Amino acid sequence: MNRLPATPTQKIDHDRRIRFVFAGRQLEGLKADTVASALWAAGVRTWSRSFEYHRPRGLYDLEGEGASGLVSIDGVPNRSAGTTLLERGMTIAAQNVSGSPDRDVYGALDRFDRWMPAGFYYRLFHRPYRAWPFFQDRMRALAGLGRLDVDARHDPGVRTEWYMNADVAVVGGGAAGMSAALAAAEHVDRVCLFEARPWLGGHLDWRVREVGGRPLRERAIELARQVAGHSSIRVLTHAPVTGVWGENLVTGFQVGPRGDGGATEGYDERHWECRAHTIVVATGALERPLVFEANDRPGVMQVDTAWRLARHYGVRPGEQIVFSTADDLALEAAADLADLGVQIVAVADARPEGLDGELAARLRDLGVELMPGSAAAAVGGRRGVTGVEIAPLEGGQARSFPCDVVVAAAGRQPEIGVLSSAGAGFEYSAHAAAFVPKSLPDGVFPAGRVLGLTDVEAIEASGVVAGLNAATACGALARSGSGDGESRDADERALGSAIRDAEGRLAGLPGPAAGSGHVRGPMTGKGRKAFLDYDEDGTWKNAAQCVEQGFDVPELAKRFGNFGLGPGQYRVPGQNLAMAMAELTGRPVGDIQCTTVRPPLIPPSLATLVGPGHDVHKRTPLHEDQTARGAIFRQAGAWKRARYFSDDFSCREEIRNVRENVGLLDSSPLGKFRVFGPDALRALQRVYISNMTAVGEGRCKYAAMCNDTGNIIDDGVVTRVGRDDFYFTTSSNRAGGTVEWFRYHTRYDGWDYNLVNLTDNLASINIAGPNARAVLSRVTDSDLSGGAFPYMGYREIQVGDSIPARCLRLGFVGELSYELHFLASYAQHVWDLLMDAGAEFGIGPFGLEAQNCMRAEKGHIIIGTESEQRVTLLDIGMGWMWDRSDTESRKVGAPALRACADQTDRLKLVGLRLDDTAGRKSPEGPADGALVTAREEILGYVCTTRYSESLGWRYALALVRDGRAERGTSVELFQDLGDGPRRFAAMVVPPHFYDPDGARLRG
Amino acid sequence: MTFRITCPVCGSRDVYEFTYGGHERGPRPAQEGLSAEEHFRWAQFRTTRAEAQEEWWYHGAGCGVWFSMWRNPATNREERPEPVDARGTGPTTEGDGE
Structure with a gap:
């Protein structure tokens, strides 16, 4: 390996070798090497091809300043070779390469630059416009940096x-x-x-x-x-x-x-x-690059690149090096490299005078030819540097120097x-x-x-x-x-x-040193291959073309000529672009602004932005119990909820047991609130669309909230637990926003009330089914008979020996059922009592999906499933909840409901019965979300559809355009899930399929 | 975009902790005689001016209070406008009461 002797400035460990693979070859680097320093030390010169011309690129900088230094590592594209630490066993691939990095299939594109002027894809290919899709496909195949293997499993680590x-x-x-x-x-x-x-x-x-x-x-x-x-x-x-x-x-x-x-x-x-x-x-x-012909050849590099290769990584940057730079730091670098035994052939400095005398003398002592007022005009060599032409900037004869590395910079830019x-x-x-x-x-x-x-x-x-x-x-x-x-x-x-x-x-200390304002070396041609921006192959000639087309300030040239649009952004072309525009338009640089810099300044990897992917959720107090019973959990809002209790996702057994017998549901995520105080009723009257003065003693009132557009946003039951003391439930997903909502809509009123979110404090268990009363009566002495505790009644009962529970007799799933609310810490005990009491009946748990099937059969809606932002309370057939007579309370949503009460052609909630031939034998059918159509016209969509064992047919709740789907009409359901279009016949029916008279839940 | 909001209860906190409640547009109008247009103008219309405006914010990740404050959406800085007259119709900072 081409390493210099160890010095204290080096980061590498000469004794710890690291093996890696590049382009199929086994190579070796040292510990603390970056990918770039290891590749360069191993003699690799090209590790990417440029974006447009597919020119060979490799080591220009060690700071991740642009696309030239990007490689693909272990299947992850666009990793910066200069800043990524080498690791054992890395497999590194060159980027934007077809074939091998040294012999690229598209390398010939380099000769077609005449046909690719600045902004060529804006100006060509779109006439005739029919031709565009053809060119688009071909250009897309060529464009882009790096290739992501979408099938590969990539371990993002921690x-x-x-x-x-x-x-x-x-x-x-x-x-x-x-x-x-x-x-x-x-x-x-x-x-x-x-x-x-x-x-x-x-x-x-x-x-x-x-x-x-x-x-x-x-x-x-x-x-x-x-x-x-x-x-x-x-x-x-x-x-x-x-x-x-x-x-x-x-x-x-x-x-x-x-x-x-x-x-x-x-x-x-x-x-x-x-x-x-x-x-x-x-x-x-940063370094401001010097623009000259073929200034992108592998072997042309920044001052600090050559310097740090030697000083940090102990890598000899080249055998014979020529500098074309413009500040004292570069002179110091040249002298330092020479001291380390690197051969510096010559140093051209764009500044005619003002060079650090001590450094100049030192260089001359070392036998380095110093050429003030000169700069590189062009480099020779096709895949690497074989020599450089240096000429005076004010005119004069060019001289050729054979070399393998040119260290080039026009100066420094903040x-x-x-x-x-x-x-x-x-x-x-x-x-x-x-x-x-x-x-x-x-x-x-x-x-x-x-x-x-x-x-x-x-x-x-x-x-x-x-x-x-x-x-x-x-x-x-x-x-x-x-x-x-x-x-x-x-x-x-x-x-x-x-x-x-x-x-x-x-x-008292020196201010900024004088800099050289040159952007270009003494080039003779138009700058066809003299690059201002390596990322997008933006040449001096392209910059001139931008000016000719009228895009003569950096912000315009950036868009039209793609200067600084690549990963390097403002770094390589940054200040040069402004200075070039000044030179090309004959204006002072002071009149020109650099382009705006935008984050991310350094691209972070997507895996880092995605982050650790915490599974953030709440667990009910019965989570462990439900897990032990084989529950399959799904995220529902903030909660992990037991959705199924078997791998039969149609939940046939769970439903049957509730419909014919009795089941238990952990409904703890239900929103649970207490509102109390002298103005509690006024607050309820404001946010609920229903008449809340009519909450009777020992009764539950089903009530809904609307927003200011009349959409139903929540429903639940309200009970009165004291004179100015109410207890109400909200849907699980709404629980988090309820306090905010109440306080927002009463913020001007100065009302005296308190609202407490008890959702997490209280557990809730729903016992449902024809045998619910029989089971519950075994764990409480309270009178549960239909006469003493009717449907929609509410009682404070005692469960077991000592547990106070609020018992609400409701019927969401359409059966006789009781909801028990009590302190969460008792949840397991109450659950066990009920399971023991129900054992002889064959009581069993049921999950969210079974509940969902049963409530939909019953025609009970779920907000957000059977309602959406285009749908008001009236549209889903629940207008009876709206207390129209009350204008005094200024109910949220009332003016909107009044305004749209007589509108037609709105989405309305309807029931659908699917053709028996489609449903009976096989439960297969359309999925939720299928379109409702008639004669190729879209009338609406399916909110929930299931095959019902209880009914013996498949039903759907759907939102369908008003007046287009009267009861008894036939419609078609359409869906295409990627397996081809499918159609299902259906008939519009009332949206209450199961026990429409409610005999079962009142029983 | 990120900035800080001064909650009257909790002090200066990250904007992530708050919910925006729209600019100040007065209490809910009386329903009697309210036309649909008046209602929707009050409920839906938002001014978009590059100058200080009175806004409502809810400190959901903190004290749970709705409060109004003056802020310039062009700079995201809390900023009061120049006083319009001498009657002292200054902005309110308290969350409760009209």
């Missing part, structure tokens, strides 16, 4: 989430960010520091240049040690920020240490959110992503040749290289200033000190003078 609060959030763990965190942490208690790389230190981490008598990396180590040891600073490394949202919510993800399968609980990746009072943004600088997503504005600094922050949102403080600073001491000092300002702005002054005025004043003075000192120190 994905967790973390929600933090902070006084100050610091984005960026370099010198500025760490200084800011330390300064802020002296005044506030909660500082969170987020760093995208797996370690702190920023660009000082690998620099061995001595400033003030010691290597820069020692300063980074010192700062990192202080940060890690500070009790008020929480550090998250390997934690890229994805965006800043309203009122300083910072979001991101963190690549985790995996658990060891034992005591250490690890994670693969976690989503985090940090709500901060203030934010310090110290995101540093990494504005986080600032921009926080809402900052930017302006072009002609001196720094970069866009720097101009306007800042409240509570956001930039520091370091994002301000354009280049001097290391100034970077640190700016961090101190930002950290102190952030602490002040988040209220450090208000909270510091013991609370008495004198010491607070002293603290205030101390912080104020600390800020003044820090600002004074910063003012």
